[in-house]
Amino acid sequence: MxxxxxxxxxxxxxxxxxxxxxxxxxxxxxxxxxxxxxxxxxxxxxxxxxxxxxxxxxxxxxxxxxxxxxxxxxxxxxxxxxxxxxxxxxxxxxxxxxxxxxxxxxxxxxxxxxxxxxxxxxxxxxxxxxxxxxxxxxxxxxxxxxxxxxxxxxxxxxxxxxxxxxxxxxxxxxxxxxxxxxxxxxxxxxxxxxxxGDPLGSLQLYSKMRESGFSPDPCTFASALKACSALKDLRSGTEIHGLVIKFGYASVVFVVNSLVTMYAKCDDLDGARRLFDSMKDKEDIVTWNSIISGYSASGKGLEALDIFRNLRKTGLEMNTYTTVAALQACEDSKFQKLGSEIHAFVLKSSSDLDVYVANALISMYARCSRMSEALCVFNKLEDRDNISWNSVLSGSLQNGLYDEALQLFHDMQEVGHEPDLVSIVNVISACGRIGNLLLGKEAHAYAIRRGLDCDLLVGNTLTDMYAKCSSEKYMGRAFVRIPVKDKISWTTIIAGFAQNSCYRDAINIFREVLTCGMEVDELMIGSILLACSGLKSMNYVKEVHGFILKKVMIDLVLQNTLVDSYGECRNVNYAARTFRLIREKDTVSWTGMISLYVQNEFPNEAFSVFLEMMEEGVDADSITLISILSAAAALSVMKKGKEIHGYLIRKGFTLEGPIASSLVDMYGRCGDLKSSYR
Incomplete structure (x- = not known):
């Protein structure tokens, strides 16, 4: 015993x-x-x-x-x-x-x-x-x-x-x-x-091993480098690389593969590429997979596909991981044609589609806004796993097919697949996008039954869903239920209150964030500016502007929001000064300033900004043109109105809806009823 x-x-x-x-x-x-x-x-x-x-x-x-x-x-x-x-x-x-x-x-x-x-x-x-x-x-x-x-x-x-x-x-x-x-x-x-899943503990054990007098071997280095990859600890990874060289294992293929992966996952793609290029014999497919997947994961599809082409020239036999890494590189719409070619190559090589390759194909087609092809791959797949379902669920969500996403969630349960955390987050998001509070509550109840309602990701998504459904009460409850809140949690609740006209609540929560010493980002500031605009409080906007300058937040979206906030407070001078300080203006910047001048009855200034915009070579969008047509109507200047009309025709704008209404209004107010009728 x-x-x-x-x-x-x-x-x-x-x-x-x-x-x-x-x-x-x-x-x-x-x-x-x-x-x-x-x-x-x-x-x-x-x-x-x-x-x-x-x-x-x-x-x-x-x-x-x-x-x-x-x-x-x-x-x-x-x-x-x-x-x-x-x-x-x-x-x-x-x-x-x-x-x-x-x-x-x-x-x-x-x-x-x-x-x-x-x-x-x-x-x-x-x-x-x-x-x-x-x-x-x-x-x-x-x-x-x-x-x-x-x-x-x-x-x-x-x-x-x-x-x-x-x-x-x-x-x-x-x-x-x-x-x-x-x-x-x-x-x-x-x-x-x-x-x-304990890379930090792994590195601590590695240090204890060294302190105990044991010399690492290739397997030790491979495990330690994998831990560095998970932690994105480039410094420790570089030190281990030095020891690999010192102990004479720099030519061991699986150790070099681990080094390439470590550099890639630590966002040092130059280091990964130098190591890859320095290898004399690249006869292990894992080596190629490591560098291709590293570039793909970092959004460098061009470089990944360039190496993929070189791999095909070598005649080395590719495996599933190679195909998946190449398909991930094709998720950029610029390379979708090559993605289709890889799909054809896979079908030619084997009649049975590997589930991992199928999942990569679904994700690739979904990100390229080709949901019909994604669904075709999904429907032909016999052995679907949760990743398959989640890929087509999130793809439907990304492409605005919210009802289809809800139906897929139902189908997933019908065939016996139990939804996981990712599935639940997707269906909650879909409920928020369509603004269906009843379905959102049902999804929330399902998360509670699964014991996932207190999960950070689920809690943040629930808060956002209730905000989109204009239910401040349930939004607040979902937020309170999150045991340990992160920056996204606070940003979501502030944005939710601001979007639902609960401006004071948004500002009070923002003050709480500042009191706690939590880090504030551009998204949170953008939401609080929305609340300040809603209150028409010039003092609040100035205070937030000072905070932005103090924290040196140089973000174009934030600067555009600041111009709009001053405009909402009817302070055109401050708005114009802020606009002039934007170094690289986009269409939204120019359109915002033109609209602001029109709304505050400064049509001449609006035309001046529009002409400046044309001189800078920035293309106007429909909102810009509707605003400038309103300025022409206010001035009753037929010549300028006709010039705008000609610009619309040259640029191929469809003269329907709001644009047509603005043209009719402009010609009518300029006294040309005949043109207005046409």
């Missing part, structure tokens, strides 16, 4: 299970009982990335583990019976844990301590993520294998297994209890932290 208590302290297995099994069975029957509960392997979909058989995945795992663990010397106990290993050698090809446990029980019944067999079963548990079976093998290892080289070897395998099964804390407990450690033990725990 003492051994069971020790294992329970590790938090890995309930002692009741072992106690019951021990009461009913001896060691052999206990293992056979485990075998009976082992799940049968599920067949993997043929269009999945890991579409190869389980046996081949096991072989790949064995290859990876060779760099993780040292070879175990054959002890006399194992060498006495050479046949003791043979039953388990066939297990990877049968690939069932049940068979593995049956073979193991036979060896134990012969009085053996099968270290190799424990090792291989732990590998199978790791590759198939069979946590329960891995825990029970761990329990048996604790009871039957004494401290020594075999114990260090097997505990390393246990750490590796827990890491692969998503139990980094369990791996850490096992690692902490190891009296002796090897570099392979350190690699296992560092890799466990990296792969389970």
């Amino acid at each position: 003492a051994e069971l208590r020790t294992f329970d302290e590790l938090g890995l297995l309930k002692p009741t299970l072992i106690t019951v099994m021990k009461a009913k069975c001896d060691k052999v029957k206990w293992l056979e009982g485990i075998a009976m509960r082992c799940p049968k392997p599920k067949p993997k979909p043929q269009n999945s990335i890991s579409s190869s058989s389980s046996s081949s995945s096991y072989i790949r795992m064995r290859g990876a583990l060779r760099s993780l663990v040292p070879p175990v010397s054959k002890t006399p106990l194992l060498s006495q019976n050479p046949l003791s290993i043979s039953p388990l050698r066939e297990i990877p090809f049968r690939d069932t844990l049940a068979e593995a446990f049956k073979s193991l029980s036979k060896l134990i019944s012969d009085g053996l301590r099968p270290v190799d067999e424990y090792s291989q079963i732990l590998e199978i548990c790791a590759s198939s993520k069979a946590l329960a079976q891995g825990q029970q093998i761990h329990a048996h290892v604790i009871k039957s294998v004494p401290d020594g080289d075999s114990s260090v070897f097997l505990n390393t395998k246990v750490v590796f297994m827990y890491g692969k099964c998503g139990r980094a804390r369990c791996a850490e407990k096992v690692f902490a209890g190891m009296p002796q450690r090897t570099i392979f033990s350190w690699n296992a725990i560092i890799g466990a932290y990296t792969s389970n």
